[in-house]
Amino acid sequence: MDKFKVIAIIAGLVFSFGTMAGQHMSKDAYKAEKERIEREYKAQKARCDSLAGNAKDICRIEAKGGEEVAEADLKAQYEPSRENRYKARIARAEADYATAKERCDDQAGDAKEICLKDAKAAEAAAKAAAEREK
Secondary structure, three states: OOHHHHHHHHHHHHHHHHHHHOOOOHHHHHHHHHHHHHHHHHHHHHHOOOOOHHHHHHHHHHHHHHHHHHHHHHHHHOOOHHHHHHHHHHHHHHHOOOHHHHHHOOOOHHHHHOOOOOOOOHHHHHHHHHHHOO
């Protein structure tokens, strides 16, 4: 799955949550959205099966990360609280790190080490920002 498809899917999720902002979400709507997220994850994971090697690994990690972020965002929408918004930010930071770390596997030697350090630094910065906003 290419980067633009993942970005488009995540943007769609973000905008769909944005339109629900300020509205109380019913339990039925929450369950329906959770099921939609699970279906989307399974579909994305199935698309990954056509890939090979590290591209397949990256695709699967992006799909899983997208699911975890969407679920955390959904929970923050359904049960709005500072803690749930914080958890959603942390889920996003961890998903981004997992994807970046897997992308580093395409490199070797010093380039891979630098890539991993940069990924870890970006995760630490995102988590620190989430902590400050908490």
